[in-house]
Amino acid sequence: MSLEERRKSRVTLLDVARHANVSRATASLVLRKSPLVGSETRIRVENAMRDLGYVYNIGAARLRVERSQIIGAIVPNLTNPFFAELLSGIEGAIGATGKVVILANSGDEVERQEMLLRRMREHGVDGVILCPAACTEQALSDQIADWGMPVVQVLRHISRDLDYVGVDYAAGMRQAVDYLASLGHETIAFAVHGPIHSAYQERVDGFHDAMRSRALEPGMIIRFPAQLGDIAEATHLLFDQPKRPTAVICFNHIVALGLSAGLHDCGLTIGRDISLVGFDDVADAEAIRPKLTSVATGPVAIGEMAARLLVDRIADPDLPARHVVSDTILHIRQSCGRPDRKN
Amino acid sequence: MSLEERRKSRVTLLDVARHANVSRATASLVLRKSPLVGSETRIRVENAMRDLGYVYNIGAARLRVERSQIIGAIVPNLTNPFFAELLSGIEGAIGATGKVVILANSGDEVERQEMLLRRMREHGVDGVILCPAACTEQALSDQIADWGMPVVQVLRHISRDLDYVGVDYAAGMRQAVDYLASLGHETIAFAVHGPIHSAYQERVDGFHDAMRSRALEPGMIIRFPAQLGDIAEATHLLFDQPKRPTAVICFNHIVALGLSAGLHDCGLTIGRDISLVGFDDVADAEAIRPKLTSVATGPVAIGEMAARLLVDRIADPDLPARHVVSDTILHIRQSCGRPDRKN
DNA sequence: CTGAAAGCGCTTACAG
DNA sequence: CTGAAAGCGCTTACAG
Numbered sequence: 001m002s003l004e005e006r007r008k009s010r011v012t013l014l015d016v017a018r019h020a021n022v023s024r025a026t027a028s029l030v031l032r033k034s035p036l037v038g039s040e041t042r043i044r045v046e047n048a049m050r051d052l053g054y055v056y057n058i059g060a061a062r063l064r065v066e067r068s069q070i071i072g073a074i075v076p077n078l079t080n081p082f083f084a085e086l087l088s089g090i091e092g093a094i095g096a097t098g099k100v101v102i103l104a105n106s107g108d109e110v111e112r113q114e115m116l117l118r119r120m121r122e123h124g125v126d127g128v129i130l131c132p133a134a135c136t137e138q139a140l141s142d143q144i145a146d147w148g149m150p151v152v153q154v155l156r157h158i159s160r161d162l163d164y165v166g167v168d169y170a171a172g173m174r175q176a177v178d179y180l181a182s183l184g185h186e187t188i189a190f191a192v193h194g195p196i197h198s199a200y201q202e203r204v205d206g207f208h209d210a211m212r213s214r215a216l217e218p219g220m221i222i223r224f225p226a227q228l229g230d231i232a233e234a235t236h237l238l239f240d241q242p243k244r245p246t247a248v249i250c251f252n253h254i255v256a257l258g259l260s261a262g263l264h265d266c267g268l269t270i271g272r273d274i275s276l277v278g279f280d281d282v283a284d285a286e287a288i289r290p291k292l293t294s295v296a297t298g299p300v301a302i303g304e305m306a307a308r309l310l311v312d313r314i315a316d317p318d319l320p321a322r323h324v325v326s327d328t329i330l331h332i333r334q335s336c337g338r339p340d341r342k343n
Numbered sequence: 344m345s346l347e348e349r350r351k352s353r354v355t356l357l358d359v360a361r362h363a364n365v366s367r368a369t370a371s372l373v374l375r376k377s378p379l380v381g382s383e384t385r386i387r388v389e390n391a392m393r394d395l396g397y398v399y400n401i402g403a404a405r406l407r408v409e410r411s412q413i414i415g416a417i418v419p420n421l422t423n424p425f426f427a428e429l430l431s432g433i434e435g436a437i438g439a440t441g442k443v444v445i446l447a448n449s450g451d452e453v454e455r456q457e458m459l460l461r462r463m464r465e466h467g468v469d470g471v472i473l474c475p476a477a478c479t480e481q482a483l484s485d486q487i488a489d490w491g492m493p494v495v496q497v498l499r500h501i502s503r504d505l506d507y508v509g510v511d512y513a514a515g516m517r518q519a520v521d522y523l524a525s526l527g528h529e530t531i532a533f534a535v536h537g538p539i540h541s542a543y544q545e546r547v548d549g550f551h552d553a554m555r556s557r558a559l560e561p562g563m564i565i566r567f568p569a570q571l572g573d574i575a576e577a578t579h580l581l582f583d584q585p586k587r588p589t590a591v592i593c594f595n596h597i598v599a600l601g602l603s604a605g606l607h608d609c610g611l612t613i614g615r616d617i618s619l620v621g622f623d624d625v626a627d628a629e630a631i632r633p634k635l636t637s638v639a640t641g642p643v644a645i646g647e648m649a650a651r652l653l654v655d656r657i658a659d660p661d662l663p664a665r666h667v668v669s670d671t672i673l674h675i676r677q678s679c680g681r682p683d684r685k686n
Numbered sequence: 687c688t689g690a691a692a693g694c695g696c697t698t699a700c701a702g
Numbered sequence: 703c704t705g706a707a708a709g710c711g712c713t714t715a716c717a718g
Contacts, residue, residue, distance in 0.1 A: 062710085064698075069466075070445075102413075104438065123413070229626070287601060288604065289603075355712085406694040
């Protein structure tokens with residue numbers, strides 16, 4: 001009986017048309033706000049829709065028309081607040097166009113990513129915003145081209161043939177290094193962690209380049225554990241170096257949070273005994289003490305921009321590939337000082 | 344021409360059937376792994392699918408069958424890491440069943456929530472996991488029943504007629520109060536912020552009850568700004584009270600982060616001069632110093648549980664409504680000490 | 687095990 | 703402006 005009711009309650013466009021004394025074609029035109037329909041007719045149909053509780057069936061429409069109004073978003077990690085902000089930007093901008101976003105988490109695994117991509121194709125997504133899992137091969141780009149599926153890469157890239165929106169990581173590293181150098185630091189470490197991908201590589205290369213152009217010794221890359229909980233107790237890695245760094249740049253806000261805690265545990269005062277620069281500048285940067293000087297990358301805006309590019313590409317698949325790289329901003333707060341020459 | 348190609352490349356089940364020399368019905372059976380098909384036939388069909396690059400069209404199938412394999416998730420805020428973890432649990436558990444999740448952000452606005460719900464119905468979602476926007480009226484529950492749409496409420500509830508999975512906030516508050524009382528605190532504040540909803544109310548009520556049952560003076564509820572960035576500088580509110588609190592329980596990790604910073608700015612040492620208990624226990628709790636004693640609510644597990652309930656309800660819409668409320672765990676770390684009687 | 691046929695709810699020319 | 707008809711890609715009885 002509840003099944004009965006539910007079945008009964010499914011009202012179709014034909015029901016609406018009958019109730020309004022028009023043909024189904026006319027009702028369809030009203031639905032899509034065609035100017036072909038007279039206003040009295042339109043109103044009659046709209047009333048019928050309301051009275052009957054009609055709900056448009058996008059899936060059925062999709063069968064005839066080439067738009068599902070669904071786009072996919074694949075990120076490597078959902079619990080990282082940085083990706084949450086990215087997603088927030090994507091969802092906001094896509095939602096504003098009346099489309100809907102299917103969310104998926106690749107966990108940075110290429111097989112899982114492959115499965116998700118297939119699932120999304122089965123759902124007929126109009127396109128996807130992809131932050132490629134680490135170790136994704138460039139060949140994926142050819143596959144995507146074969147499929148004829150609009151894709152924009154975000155934050156990480158695997159091919160120049162696809163649209164891309166990301167961050168000018170090299171410039172960000174230069175800002176950090178220049179700032180520290182201006183305070184007198186010469187021995188600067190770059191504390192990294194996590195899987196290797198384009199954004200990782202660009203940061204590392206950017207660090208080396210920035211150090212070189214300041215005529216500083218490059219090369220002090222120190223790898224920390226992937227999990228926030230393990231970073232603090234690995235802080236000693238900083239001091240196991242041949243030359244002890246007076247300043248450290250963090251790969252992202254997770255490393256910054258971990259080291260900020262770990263240095264505190266070592267009895268060091270950040271900003272006096274050692275300088276710390278964060279990267280990504282999510283909300284925490286303001287909240288930890290001392291306030292963290294940080295390179296801001298604006299994840300929400302990046303998500304919005306990626307959404308915009310995807311919408312454009314769906315509208316015109318033959319557009320040449322675009323690559324937009326956004327500027328970083330160094331927010332100077334309280335976590336850096338002059339080097340302590342005693343060390 | 345690229346259009347041509349794309350159109351050409353759309354291979355249907357009929358193409359597969361022809362290529363494998365079977366009827367479309369048989370191909371469909373293979374697709375759905377029916378045991379009715381002989382294994383040689385099955386293999387022939389599977390090869391044809393592979394050779395032709397066939398992609399199942401779920402949307403077309405949905406038209407015949409009552410399952411879209413899409414579920415919706417509506418949360419009030421995407422940038423709050425707590426909701427990101429919740430979402431992660433939802434996506435993981437739903438994804439594991441082969442379904443896909445449409446994500447949407449209500450921004451805690453009921454009109455927006457209404458629009459999102461409609462959009463999801465248009466997409467024929469099989470059900471939705473809803474964290475109701477603040478001020479959602481109970482009438483929504485009746486609407487949902489009318490629609491015949493499976494819904495599970497998560498974290499916040501508006502009606503007992505709908506499934507719900509949330510947290511035993513009252514028990515969490517009791518744990519916090521009991522712990523502080525056992526250290527000797529008598530003047531305890533509850534620092535709240537954000538919109539009012541069931542989870543808010545339950546925490547406040549739980550606080551009062553817990554204080555009363557310890558024979559302590561209840562009632563010190565102090566409201567802080569909604570934005571993390573504004574909380575630290577509102578810390579003085581704690582001291583504008585008739586009786587200065589020796590301990591404060593935080594509404595969530597955002598308040599905890601903000602106050603932790605603000606108290607530091609006031610020159611107070613947390614755990615010695617004043618005690619702080621967090622709520623939610625997202626990753627940060629381990630990372631701020633002193634380590635934050637916190638009531639853990641396990642958002643990932645809650646998301647998973649909500650997904651499980653939704654799947655059950657979709658399978659059997661006539662199930663009686665279930666309400667699962669998960670236990671909290673008090674993680675004792677370093678942010679609490681005995682009250683300083685000098686104050 | 688397989689084929690022919692009807693139908694899910696829409697859109698789109700094509701006539702009127 | 704409106705109606706009749708075909709078709710999007712699948713599934714589901716129903717015969718064989």
